[in-house]
Amino acid sequence: MTINYRFEVTVLPVSDVDRAKQFYETLGWRLDADFPINDSLRIVQLTPPGSKASIQFGVGLTAAPAGSSQDLMLIVDDLEEAREDLLSRGIKVSEAWHGLRGLDTSTRRPGPDPDGRSYGSYASFTDPDGNGWLLQQVTERLPNRD
Missing domain, CATH: 3.10.180.10 (2,3-Dihydroxybiphenyl 1,2-Dioxygenase, domain 1)
Structure with missing residues (x-):
């Protein structure tokens, strides 16, 4: 079972x-x-x-503590469309970036993943307390991830 x-x-x-x-x-x-x-x-x-x-x-x-939640992920089909929606609502959202996510931001590169790979493009924003959200573009799911 x-x-x-x-x-x-x-x-x-x-x-x-x-x-x-x-x-x-x-x-x-x-x-x-x-x-x-x-x-x-x-x-x-x-x-x-x-x-x-x-x-x-x-x-x-x-x-x-207020603002201590970080890297809360919102999965989107189209990162730029999601960014534009947030910007139109008055939300400060980062430019798109690709590379490894995590505390070491030195691996981040500007712009979406140049090969358009699923799970590779991000943008971020915070709520008024500093809780951090990541937008992650997923266009094709890994197996068994429906």
């Missing part, structure tokens, strides 16, 4: 719940919930368009 384990939610550490909510709604993400349970617990959940996974933030959800 195979048990399915679906990753559906990640919690983001934020300093100002209403500011974060407004930011992610500006991205065009669907507001799924805003539950003010009591003074010490509030849960806000949003989902990016086309995603099965969501983010949550609020009050009383995590002890992680």
Whole structure:
């Protein structure tokens, strides 16, 4: 018997719940919930368009410092189209780059992957607290990655 384990939610550490909510709604993400349970617990959940996974933030959800989540990946079919969409919404997004991702940014090269390889082109942006997002262009999935 195979048990399915679906990753559906990640919690983001934020300093100002209403500011974060407004930011992610500006991205065009669907507001799924805003539950003010009591003074010490509030849960806000949003989902990016086309995603099965969501983010949550609020009050009383995590002890992680605001802005400490990094390299949260959003997979897109067309990196430039996604960049243009974010820019049109007033979001500061980096230019496209390719190369290895990670803490060592010296391997990054300007522009999308010159060979157009799937999984090789990126852009990045942050939310108001500094939580870091990566856009990654995937045009052809690796086997068994549906």
